[in-house]
Structure formats: C-alpha cells, structure tokens
Amino acid sequence: MRSPASPRPRRLGVNGRWRASLCAALIQGSPYAAAHSASDAYLNLSIRESAHGAPVIEGQWDIALRDLAFVLDLDADGDGRLTWGEVRRRWTEIETYAYRQLHFDAGPGNACSVEPRRQSIDDHADGAYAALFFEVQCAHAPQRLNLDYRLFFAVDPSHRGIFTLQSGRDTTTAVLSPQNASLHLAL
Amino acid sequence: MHPPYYSAMRPLSALLGLSIILATGDSSAGSAALTAPTAADLATPAPPYRAPYQPTRDDEVLQEVPAISDPAVARMTQLRKAFNATPQDLRSAIALATAYVDYGRQVGDAHYAGYAEAVIAPWLAAQPVPSSVLLAEATILQYRHQFPEARKLLHASLNEDPRSAQAWLTLATLDMVQGDYTAAGKECVQVTNTADVALGLACSANLRSYTGHAAQSLALLAQVQAQGGAQSVGLRAWIEGLMAEAALRLGDWPLAEAHYRAALQLMPRDNFLLVAYADFLLDRLRPREVLALLAGAVQSDTAFLRIALAQAALHSADAARYTWIMAARFAALSARGSDFFGREQARFALQLQQDPQVALDLARRNWQVQREPWDTRLVLAAALAAAEPRAADEVLEFRRRVKLEDPIIDDLAQELRIAAGKLAGAKP
Numbered sequence: 001m002r003s004p005a006s007p008r009p010r011r012l013g014v015n016g017r018w019r020a021s022l023c024a025a026l027i028q029g030s031p032y033a034a035a036h037s038a039s040d041a042y043l044n045l046s047i048r049e050s051a052h053g054a055p056v057i058e059g060q061w062d063i064a065l066r067d068l069a070f071v072l073d074l075d076a077d078g079d080g081r082l083t084w085g086e087v088r089r090r091w092t093e094i095e096t097y098a099y100r101q102l103h104f105d106a107g108p109g110n111a112c113s114v115e116p117r118r119q120s121i122d123d124h125a126d127g128a129y130a131a132l133f134f135e136v137q138c139a140h141a142p143q144r145l146n147l148d149y150r151l152f153f154a155v156d157p158s159h160r161g162i163f164t165l166q167s168g169r170d171t172t173t174a175v176l177s178p179q180n181a182s183l184h185l186a187l
Numbered sequence: 188m189h190p191p192y193y194s195a196m197r198p199l200s201a202l203l204g205l206s207i208i209l210a211t212g213d214s215s216a217g218s219a220a221l222t223a224p225t226a227a228d229l230a231t232p233a234p235p236y237r238a239p240y241q242p243t244r245d246d247e248v249l250q251e252v253p254a255i256s257d258p259a260v261a262r263m264t265q266l267r268k269a270f271n272a273t274p275q276d277l278r279s280a281i282a283l284a285t286a287y288v289d290y291g292r293q294v295g296d297a298h299y300a301g302y303a304e305a306v307i308a309p310w311l312a313a314q315p316v317p318s319s320v321l322l323a324e325a326t327i328l329q330y331r332h333q334f335p336e337a338r339k340l341l342h343a344s345l346n347e348d349p350r351s352a353q354a355w356l357t358l359a360t361l362d363m364v365q366g367d368y369t370a371a372g373k374e375c376v377q378v379t380n381t382a383d384v385a386l387g388l389a390c391s392a393n394l395r396s397y398t399g400h401a402a403q404s405l406a407l408l409a410q411v412q413a414q415g416g417a418q419s420v421g422l423r424a425w426i427e428g429l430m431a432e433a434a435l436r437l438g439d440w441p442l443a444e445a446h447y448r449a450a451l452q453l454m455p456r457d458n459f460l461l462v463a464y465a466d467f468l469l470d471r472l473r474p475r476e477v478l479a480l481l482a483g484a485v486q487s488d489t490a491f492l493r494i495a496l497a498q499a500a501l502h503s504a505d506a507a508r509y510t511w512i513m514a515a516r517f518a519a520l521s522a523r524g525s526d527f528f529g530r531e532q533a534r535f536a537l538q539l540q541q542d543p544q545v546a547l548d549l550a551r552r553n554w555q556v557q558r559e560p561w562d563t564r565l566v567l568a569a570a571l572a573a574a575e576p577r578a579a580d581e582v583l584e585f586r587r588r589v590k591l592e593d594p595i596i597d598d599l600a601q602e603l604r605i606a607a608g609k610l611a612g613a614k615p
Contacts, residue, residue, distance in 0.1 A: 037488055037516065038297040040523050060239075065250040067298070080254025085245030120239035121249060125515035128249040131239040157308065158301030160523040175524045 037126060039067045039159040041151055043102075043176070045136070046166040047187060055187060057136040059114075061098065062122050062129040063151070068094055071155055084121070087130065091119055094130055101150040106142030113137055147183040149176040251486075259290050270306065277317060280306050284323050289421075292330060295458030295487025300327045318347035322354050329361055332528070334556065337361060352382030359390050366558030368398050368589060385411050386422075393429045397560070399590030401436035408433065424453035428460050435467070436560070438594035443467060458487045465493035466561070470595065474500035488516055492531050499539055510539045529553025533565045543572035554582055560593050567599035576607035 042062040050056045069075050069082055072093060076086050087094070095116055104112040115135045122131035136145070152159035161176030165185060174183055242249065253260040266283040273279055284303035291299025304327055310320040321344035328337035341358045345351060359374035371394050379387025392407035408430045412423070427450035434443035447464040454460060461484050465477045474497035481497075484490035495509035513535060520528065530553050537546035547569035554566050563582055570579035583600055585591075 037520060038301060038523070038525070040519060066252050069250070069252045070298070070302075075252050075254075078255035080252055080256070081248045082250040082252050083245060084242035084247040084249055087249060088245065120241055122239040125512050125519060127251075155305050156298065156301035157304050158297070162522050173522075175522075177524075 039064060039152060039156050040162055041067070041159070042124075042129075042162050042164070043149070044164045044166070047168075054141045057138075057142075057145070058117075059132075059134045059136060061102070061132040061134070062124065063094075063098060063132065064124075064126070065121075065128050065130055067152060067156075067159070068097070068130060071152070072097060082128075087121070095119065095132060098130075098132060098151060099134075101152075103148040104136050104138070105146050106138040106140070107144055107146070110138050110140050110142060112139070112142065112145070142187055144187055145185045147185065149181050149183075153178045153181070259286075259293070262286060263290060277310060277319070280310065281319050281323060288323070288326055288330065292459070293454070293457050295462075295484065295490055297331070300330050303327055315347075316343075318344045318351065318354075321347065322351060322357070325354075326357060329357065332556065334361060334365060350381050352378050352386065355381055356386065356390060359394075363394060363397060364557050364559055366397075366585065366589065368394060385414065389422075389426055389429065392433075396429070396433040396436050397589060397591065399592055401433045401592050404433040405430055405437070405442075420453050424450045424457060424460065427453065428463065431463065431467075436592040440467075440471060456483070458484060458490060462487075462489045462493060465490070465497070469493065469496055469500065472500070474498075488513075488520075488528075489531060491516065492535060496534075496538060513539065529556060530562055530565065533569060537565065537569050537572060543569055543574075547573045547575060547578055551578065551582075558585065560591065560596060563591065564593070564596050564599065567596060567603060571599060571602055571606060574606065574610075576603045576610060579603055 041064065042060075044060045044062075046058050047055050048058075065074070065082055065087065072090060074086055074090055074094075075082050076089075099114050099116065102114060104114065106112050113136070115137050117133040117135055119133065120131040122129045138145075147163075149161045149163075151161060157178050159177075163172075163174040163176055163183065165172040167187065172185065174180075176183070255261055255264065263283070263286050266279065266286050270276070270279045270283045284306045287299040287303035287306070291297060291303075303323065307320050307323050310317055311324055321340045325337045325340035325344060328334075328340065338358070338361060341354055341361070344354045345358070348354070355374050355377040359371045359378060362368070362371035362374060372391070375387055375390035375394060378390045388407055389411050392404045392411070394404075395401070395407070396404035408426055412426055412430075427446050431443045431446035431450060434440075434446060444464075444467065447460065447467060450460050451457070451464060461481060465480055468474070468477045468480065477493055477497035478501075481490045481494050485494065491509075492513055495506070495513045498506040498509045517528075517532060517535065529549055533546050533549035533553055536542045536549055540546075547566070550562070550565040550569040554562050563586060566582045567579050570576055583603065586596065586600065
C-alpha cells in the first residue's frame with residue numbers, strides 16, 4: 001500500500017488515539033494551525049460489548065473545518081478566520097451535511113441508523129477538525145456491517161476517508177475514495 | 188498562457204485501491220496499521236496531547252481559510268458562480284478549473300486540484316473528451332507527480348489539438364523534469380511553432396540550463412525579458428525563476444539571488460518560488476531569512492519542510508517540534524494512500540532524521556521519477572552519507588552524459604569519487 005521505503009518505519013502506540021496524538025495542542029495558534037495538503041477525514045469506529053452482550057458501535061468522525069468551510073461557506077464574515085462562533089452557529093447544518101454522506105446497514109432486513117451524540121473540535125497536524133461523535137444502531141444485533149461513504153467526493157474527488165475500526169485488540173484500516181466508497185466488515 | 192507546472196508542489200499520486208489491513212496484536216499499538224513516527228523516533232518531546240475539546244469563546248479562531256478580500260479568492264468565487272449558473276458550459280468550467288489549479292499551485296494547497304477535477308469530471312467521463320479538458324486534467328496529474336498518466340493525457344490532448352502551445356510547453360516541462368532532454372528540445376520547437384518565438388525561446392533556454400549551457404540559458408532568458416516577450420506577470424516571474432536556476436548552475440550566487448528576488452517581487456506568494464529561494468538561503472547558511480521568507484507559507488508541505496530545516500540549522504528550541512509535525516504530515520499523506528513524494532521525503536530522512544540508508548533508498552526511487560538537479564543532488568548526498576558511493580553510479584553517469592553543471596553537485600561527485608576509491612582500496 002505504501003512505498004515500503006518511506007521514512008516512518010516505526011509505529012505509533014498511543015492507545016488507539018493515534019489521531020489525537022498527531023494532532024497535538026501545539027497546533028494552537030501560529031505557525032501550526034494552517035491547512036495544507038489534500039483533503040482527509042478520519043472515521044474511527046470502535047466496537048465493544050454492552051452489559052448484555054450486544055455489540056455497541058461508536059464512531060468519531062473528524063472532518064477538516066477548512067473543507068466544511070468550502071462547501072458550507074462557514075466563514076460568515078469572509079475575513080479568512082474561522083471562529084468558534086461561526087462554527088458553533090452552524091453545527092446542525094454541519095451534522096446534517098456530513099451524516100447525509102455516511103450510511104450503514106447490517107445486511108438485508110437489518111437497517112442501521114447513525115445516531116449523533118455530540119460534537120467537539122479536534123486539532124490535527126494540518127489544522128482544526130470538527131469531531132462528530134455518533135453511535136450506529138441496527139434493528140438487530142449485527143453480525144456484519146456495510147458502510148457507504150460519500151463525503152466531499154462530488155466537490156473533491158481527491159478527498160479520502162481514512163477509516164479505522166477497533167474491535168477488541170484488532171484494528172482494521174482502509175482508505176475510502178470515490179472508487180472505493182463501500183466497506184463490508186465482519187464483526 | 189500559463190507558466191508550466193513543473194516541479195509540482197506535492198505529489199499526491201495515485202490512489203490505491205481499497206486496502207484493508209488487519210493488524211492484530213498488542214492493544215497498546217492500537218492503530219498499528221496506520222503508522223507515524225513516534226516521538227521517541229524523532230527524539231522530540233512527547234507531543235502535547237489534547238483530547239477533542241469545546242472552545243469556550245466565540246471569537247476563538249479555529250482555522251485560517253481563504254479570505255474573500257484576497258483578489259484570487261474573489262475571482263474563484265466569481266468564476267464558481269458563473270459555472271454554477273451554466274454548469275454545461277465547457278468554457279466556464281475550464282476557466283474555473285484553471286483558476287483553482289493556479290491558486291492551489293500558488294499557495295501550495297492540493298485541495299484545489301481536487302476541486303478543479305470535480306469541475307471537469309463530467310467532460311472527463313464522456314467521450315470524446317475535449318482537448319482542453321485533457322490538458323486541464325494532465326496539468327492536475329502533473330501537479331500530483333503522476334507523470335506517466337499526465338504524459339498520456341498530454342499526448343491525447345495534442346492529438347486533438349496539435350496547435351496548443353500550452354500543451355506543448357507542459358509536455359516539454361514534464362520531459363525536462365524527467366531528464367528526457369532530447370524530447371524536450373523537440374517540444375520546445377513546437378512551442379515556438381504554435382505560440383511565439385519568445386515562449387519557445389524561454390523553453391529552449393530553460394532546457395539549456397540542464398545540459399551544460401547555463402550561461403547561454405541566462406543570455407537567452409535575458410533576451411526574452413528585454414524584448415518584453417513574456418506579457419503576464421506569471422510568465423515574467425516564471426522566467427525570472429528560470430534565470431535564478433541558471434545562475435545557480437553557474438554558481439553565481441548573487442545573480443541567482445537577484446533573480447529570485449525579482450521573481451518574488453512579481454509573485455510574492457508563489458509557493459514554488461518561495462521554496463526555491465528558501466533552498467538557496469539554506470545552502471548559503473542563512474536559515475534565519477528562511478523563517479522570515481516562509482512565515483506566511485506554513486500551509487504548504489514543501490514550505491514547511493524548509494522551515495523545519497531552518498529551525499534545525501538554527502538549533503532552535505522549536506526544531507524538534509517542527510520535525511515532529513513534518514513527520515506527522517508525511518504520516519497523514521501516507522495514511523491516505525499517497526504513495527510517493529520522494530524529493531521532500533528523501534531530504535527529510537537525510538537532513539532531519541539523519542537516516543542516510545532510508546534517505547538513499549528514497550532518493551534513488553525518486554530519481555527514477557524525476558531528475559532535476561535537486562533530485563540528482565539528493566542521491567549523491569545520501570550515497571555519501573550512507574557510505575555507499577557506488578549506489579550513485581547510475582546518477583553520476585546521467586550527470587556526465589547530460590553535462591549537468593552545478594558546483595554543489597560537482598563537489599559531491601568529487602567526494603563520491605574519493606569515497607569509492609577508499610572503499611576499493613580497503614577491499615582489494
């Protein structure tokens with residue numbers, strides 16, 4: 001998948017919070033908090049067992065504020081500085097826009113819905129992201145999970161969804177793109 | 188006519204198919220499939236960690252975004268409106284896509300190549316693809332260092348419209364980047380035939396700076412400038428940049444600097460020029476000036492690498508943090524499946540991670556893709572640092588064959604000869 005020779009041969013062990021640790025508060029203020037490369041969003045799912053044994057599927061979806069600003073014109077005063085107020089007032093719209101592009105099902109006859117839980121801001125190495133927290137709820141306890149991801153593809157086909165699934169000690173990762181917008185996961 | 192997008196900013200490169208990696212094991216390495224340099228690897232302090240948070244003040248600035256007050260942004264907005272009003276109109280699509288690519292290239296932001304691609308997508312999907320769309324897509328792919336794909340589209344575009352000077356110039360530039368100077372020479376002739384003598388002359392002059400005729404290159408470029416051959420600010424800045432490069436080949440540092448400054452006066456934010464001038468300053472051991480020069484360009488990965496290099500050269504307290512962030516940016520690119528941005532990565536490994544083996548491997552792989560003087564230089568420097576002088580043989584042979592001039596590369600080649608001699612002496 002990657003060039004075998006990239007100079008990053010070692011791995012990051014940060015209790016699954018790899019993204020958060022890449023982000024780092026040092027991003028606050030200049031000179032770090034600027035956008036740069038192509039558009040990425042980070043979709044992390046984790047599966048754990050509830051008290052009665054049914055799987056609970058929780059998600060955190062980090063979407064770059066600058067990408068959201070482009071499609072939703074978030075910078076209300078157009079001054080080039082996106083403030084918390086400008087984001088906060090548009091949270092509902094941000095959520096509606098994003099969740100319309102993400103769908104789950106657990107096979108025929110087992111529909112699933114995305115239930116928004118809360119939102120935060122999450123700092124990444126290339127800027128601030130909206131962090132959307134949600135739960136996936138299916139009609140019956142799912143054995144598998146199908147995911148369909150379309151975020152930003154219509155306005156920027158070079159957008160990628162960096163997907164991570166944590167289930168117990170296992171981690172699955174994938175790169176979601178217009179050519180590979182669906183995932184089929186065995187739980 | 189636009190200056191060609193050579194030495195594209197950040198190769199994003201081909202997207203892989205979906206790959207699922209199942210990593211089992213130690214949960215403390217929870218995200219094993221996604222890799223990033225650890226703090227320990229980079230000998231940096233542990234990254235300041237902050238969990239997702241709720242800002243407390245409405246006026247807290249979370250993110251810089253392009254401001255409407257920027258004329259380039261206002262123009263894109265205007266073109267977007269025009270395009271939205273007539274989404275079937277090819278001309279307004281091309282105008283918008285071109286504006287996106289130009290802006291992205293200027294500020295070193297790859298998002299805009301993606302926006303441009305979305306605009307031309309309907310025409311790319313239908314047959315036959317108009318030549319202007321083939322050219323626009325080729326430009327985007329070249330920007331992402333997808334050179335073979337870009338070349339294919341340029342040929343297709345020229346097949347449709349052999350009189351497109353922009354396509355010939357783009358192809359000539361691609362061949363220069365990849366070191367095929369014979370092909371580039373022919374394409375420069377086509378630029379002359381299809382555009383005007385001045386642009387063709389600039390093309391050929393640029394070519395000469397790679398093949399042992401840098402003095403001639405400078406004289407020809409000066410002639411183009413003197414005759415007012417380049418009309419637009421962008422083209423004038425491009426030619427000033429080429430003159431700076433030709434002066435570098437000759438080792439005439441004051442002249443190179445004068446041309447970089449002249450180019451930046453014309454295009455103060457141009458990422459390519461900023462980075463090239465920063466490299467010049469780093470070579471001249473003037474890292475402090477790099478920080479001032481690039482203060483407004485931290486959003487670009489290529490610029491950020493030069494800031495990190497300057498911080499390291501200054502032994503500043505922040506140096507390790509800049510290196511760490513640069514590594515995190517590479518890791519993010521890697522996670523998205525961008526497989527190769529070799530020149531920057533090789534330099535990062537060589538100069539900031541002090542890992543000559545990895546640097547050599549990256550530099551050699553990069554050299555198979557692009558062969559500009561910096562690419563050549565990195566192979567030589569890495570081979571020397573890794574004490575593997577013979578690993579540079581192929582590159583040295585290329586240098587001899589094309590008669591590449593460059594005092595810094597000459598010194599490296601000389602050192603490699605000595606190192607190879609010592610090695611041969613030690614192992615008879």
